[in-house]
Amino acid sequence: MKCLIRLKVNGETYEIAVEPRKTLLDVIRNEIGLTGTKKGCNMGECGACTVLLDGKAVCSCLVLGVEADRREVITIEGLGNGVHPDPLQEAFVKHGAIQCGFCTPGMIMTARKLLDENPSPSEEEVREAICGNLCRCTGYVKIVEAVLDVARSEKGGRDAGLLSHR
Amino acid sequence: MQDYSVIGKRLPRLDGMEIVTGKAKYTDDIVLPGTLAGKILTSEYPHARILHIDTSKAEKLSGVRGIITGKNVPMVQYGFANFVRDEYPLAFDKVRYIGDEIAAVAAIDEDIAEEALDLIEVEYEELPSVFDPEEAMKPGAPRIHEHAERNICSNHVSHVIGDVDKGFRESDYVREDRFVTQNVSHCFLETRNCLADFNANGELTFWTSTSSIYLDRFVLSHLLKIPVSKIKGNRPFVGGGFGGKGETVSCQICAALLSMKTGKPVKITLSREEQFIADRGRHRWIFELRTGAKKDGTIIAKQCRAIADAGAYNSLSFLILMHSVGYFDIVYRVPNVRYDGDMVYTNNPPCGAMRSFDCVQLRLADDSHMDMLARDLGIDTIDLYLKNVSGPGDLTASRYKLDSNGLRECIERVRDDSGWRDKRGRLPVGRGIGFAVGASIAGAKSSNDDPDASSALVKINEDGSVNLLIAAHDAGQGSRTVFSQTVAEELGIAIDDVKVNFVIDTDIIPQDQGSYASRTTIGLGNAVLAACRDAKRQIFEVVADQLHASAEDLEAKDGVIYLKGSPDGRVSFKDEGGALSLCLTSKKVVFPIIGRGHFEPETEPFDWKTGEGNISIAYGFTAKVAEVEVDTETGRVKVLNVTSASDVGKALNPLFLEGQDEGAIAMGIGQALFEKLELDKGQILNPSFSEYKIPTALDMPRTIRSTWVETLDPHSPFGAKGIGEAVIVPMPAAIANAVYDAVGVRINEFPITPDKILEEVEKKGKLGE
Incomplete structure (x- = not known):
């Protein structure tokens, strides 16, 4: 039997009838139709499906859709404001931190969470934070560079009072 | 060294923003209304005869729309190299490894399809199996394919140059070693998949994550007996390949067959576990190496005995053996070389091409x-x-x-x-x-009978924007962007004026064989260059009239077409009154100006017995x-x-x-x-x-x-x-x-x-x- 859930995704409220065994990942991709969040393993091992659930970075394949009832989800499509991308999105392009791009949405969500909590991470802290997000293409070098670059500029921006609080 | 405006620059990916915003569509992101989910039943035994398959219970399951087995799929063998085709889309007589595909189900959702797999009853007669290539070559070992004596794929390869025995005798020092490598999996993040849609006109449209959409189209045409003109392949964004998406595989063929059977779109996306089993990664090799050298380090002779475990099917194994011969001596100058190699069938999962x-x-x-x-x-x-x-x-x-x-x-x-x-x-x-x-x-x-050709189209529009139409099988390497740089450099325009296709649609985009063998840079690159030159020639002929010059004396750079060596003879490429304005009023060209380019490398066929050949x-x-x-x-x-x-x-x-x-x-x-x-x-x-x-x-x-x-x-x-x-x-x-x-x-x-x-x-x- 399906359960009716109400969840907020990227600021929009959705009321959906879902089967209790369906994962949040499947709800986001198949019911809501936001396909930016990727399914790489469906077992919480690769991080490609990372989203922010009430501000916490989670593998959406390890959360049931019904668990997201009355909660707030941010996916890759919810970063930036549609016209202006998030600084992390820009930095990933600029630094060549993307290759095939399949890990990228999850990687950016994890990085966003890191920078929200720790605006000035060290290189080791960045590596620790993203070590649950697998990438087979890049060797992570440019991903780490991109995250550190954003950390530097966002911190500079914040200190100068240029960025509104996230 | 020549001075370039766009080539050699650290430019970001043109398709980057699509990817980072989550807008880039990969095959599994594409949804057609009424799409059925496909699932494949695979063998539990490494080597067994299939006595009987009973699908009746599965067919009765509510939500199941179609089931296929080896009995009702085309009895046509396929495989990468035409002389070692040893696979059927679904096994019909026997299974040769744990994971060999037996039957496929289409149902209204994945859970029902999965449930249906459990209801298919397969009666097997287990056969003796062999898992070690050295064992498999011995007399009396279980025979995996009828055609393969001693389980050797195709033939033993022996390559001899000079006299190694004499070389070893003349050496001051000879060393011997034995190494064994391991099976490695590609682990691309996007598993293999296919969405197939067969319609009442007998036309098949498919979307798939691939390194060679044209090869997939060819194999599907060959197996399904549908002319290529009635098959339209689409290659959206691709989540990694590393050689592992260059071969058409069962899940693609089964999606097409199930769509043909049900008349509905069918999507098969392998789970991670299924991908590990179906993946055709690196071979386990056994190398026995011997090198003889003089005291001063001059190498006199090198010898290699190589045996590799191909697994249950040839895949690209024999071709890989051919390359291995050449890689043994490519880095040295050695007068005496001997390489003996065998690719051997076993009941392990098949191996294939992986990076290098x-x-x-x-x-x-x-x-x-x-x-x-x-x-x-x-x-x-x-x-x-x-x-x-x-x-x-x-x-x-x-x-x-x-x-x-x-x-x-x-x-x-x-x-x-x-x-x-x-x-x-x-x-x-x-x-x-x-x-x-x-x-x-x-x-x-x-392979020797493969054209390995690349083609490109460059379309120049009235406003100076340029469309580059190419089958760049870019899975992150950046080839789409590099070829846009090529166009910008060659036409002397800004890269912002170049638009390249992100999706390959085989009905529209000129053919390229795909992304393997590190061939794209040279193959497609030369085709793009030729297309640019073809388009440029048409424009130059018009501009030459205006400048009272010969088209051969013109050059394009940094937005200007100019007469070599003359500071006065120049027109803008796209500004009002420039080259494109001239083209608009000229009878010599029509818009869009189309440049066509083609390239086929001059390579030597290789000798299948020795592996020799450029x-x-x-x-x-x-x-x-x-x-x-x-x-x-x-x-x-x-x-x-x-x-x-x-x-x-x-x-x-x-x-x-x-x-x-x-x-x-x-x-x-x-x-x-x-x-x-x-x-x-x-x-x-x-x-x-x-x-x-x-x-x-x-x-x-x-x-x-x-x-x-x-x-x-x-x-x-x-x-x-x-x-x-x-x-x-x-x-x-x-x-x-x-x-x-x-x-x-x-x-x-x-x-x-x-x-x-x-x-x-x-x-x-x-x-x-």
Whole structure:
């Protein structure tokens, strides 16, 4: 039997009838139709499906859709404001931190969470934070560079009072 | 060196914003109304006869819309090389490995399809099986394919140049070693998939994650007896390939067959576990190497006996063996060479092509062997290579023509950049430095009867914008962007004015064979260049009239078309009154101006008995030095830094080259230190990312130095060569040699795991006592 859930995704409220065994990942991709969040393993091992659930970075394949009832989800499509991308999105392009791009949405969500909590991470802290997000293409070098670059500029921006609080 | 405006610049990916915003569509993101989910039933036995398949219970399950088995699919064999086609879309007489596809179900959702698989009853008669290639070659071993005596795929390969026996007799020193490599999986993040939609007109449309959409179309046409004109393939964004998406496989064929059966769109997306089983990754090779040298390090003779486990089907195995022959001598000048190789069927999962076509295993063995030879001779390893290294213009023993070859410079560069002279033999215990070399084809035929052609269209619009239509099978390498740079450079326009297609639609986009053999840079690059020149010629003829000049004397650069050597004779490319305005009023051209380009490399067919032949138009080279730290308590190896230099011909976009090199370093670290598909009687024991570990951000060296040697290859656009495969080749051997330098132990069975290191260190300690 399906359960009716109400969840907020990227600021929009959705009321959906879902089967209790369906994962949040499947709800986001198949019911809501936001396909930016990727399914790489469906077992919480690769991080490609990372989203922010009430501000916490989670593998959406390890959360049931019904668990997201009355909660707030941010996916890759919810970063930036549609016209202006998030600084992390820009930095990933600029630094060549993307290759095939399949890990990228999850990687950016994890990085966003890191920078929200720790605006000035060290290189080791960045590596620790993203070590649950697998990438087979890049060797992570440019991903780490991109995250550190954003950390530097966002911190500079914040200190100068240029960025509104996230 | 020529001065370029766009080529050689660190430009970001043109399709980057699509990817980072989540808008890029991959196959599984594409939804057609009423799509059915497909699932495939696979064999539980490594070798068994199929006596009976009963699908009646499954068919009665509510929500099931169609089931196919080997009985109702075309009895046409397929496979990459036409003389060793040994596979059917679904097994009908027997299964040859755990994972061999038997039946497929389409249902209204994946859960029902999965449930239906459980209801299909298969009656098997188990057959004796064999899992070791050396065992499989012995008389009396179970025969896996009727056509293959002693289970040898196709034929034994023997390549002999000079007289190795005489060479060994004349050598001052001869060393022999045996190495065994492991099965490695591609682990691209997007598993293989296909969405197929067959309609009432008898037309098939499909979307799939592939390195060769045209090859998929060809195979589907061949198997399904639908003319290619009625098959439309779409290649959306692709989540990694590394050679593992170049072959048409069962899930693609079954999606098409199920759509034909049900009349509805059918999507099959492999789960991660299914992908590990269906993946056709690196072969397990056994190499017995023998090298004879003079006291001064001059190599007189080299011999290799290679046996590889192909698994249950040929896939690309025999072709890989052909390349292995050539990779044995490509880095040296050696007068006497002997290579004997066999690809052997077993009841393990089939292996296939993975980044470098298994050159990485051969060089892992040979570069380890050469490092030990150098130590035995008391010669620095790098000096040993420099004494024997191949050079530009060489014709190798296997008939590879190395028109451009910057290997010597790569070696010297990594020696100097890494501080080799100061570090080798001088680091504290537990720290070590190792060196290795690599090479790879940069554009090859996939088989002797394959055209290997590339085509491109350039469409110039009235407003000066340009559409580039190409089948760049870009899976992150950046080829779409590099070819847009090529257009901008050649037409002398801004890259912002170039728009390239992200999706390949076989009805619209001119054909290219795909992304394999590091062939895109040269193959498609030359086609794009030719298309630009064709378009430019049409514009130049109009401009020449205006300037009272000859079209041959015109050049295009930085938005201007000008008369060579004349400061006055110039018109803007797209501004009002410029070249395109002239074209608009001219009767000589019509808009859009279409430039067509085509390229087919001149390569030699190779000899299937010896592996000889110039299979590639160009070859890429690389050298790497790795520094490691080995924890002697735990046996854990940490790669501290890597110094890399690669002959890329010409660096078209250093940002992407670094990306290729860094990714290859990661993959090489995994292969050297921990990646291994664990097989027990044909069963994969670790089909998940928690059990099959690939490198994370924490496993990477904190310092990587990648540099480029530019040899300007004569066959290539701007002199560039594909390098995506070569760059991985030296990485595992550089680590193996560094581990030896650190703790003095040599692991001959890869990967070099902590338990093996500790065991060897302990043995060595006991010997020391």
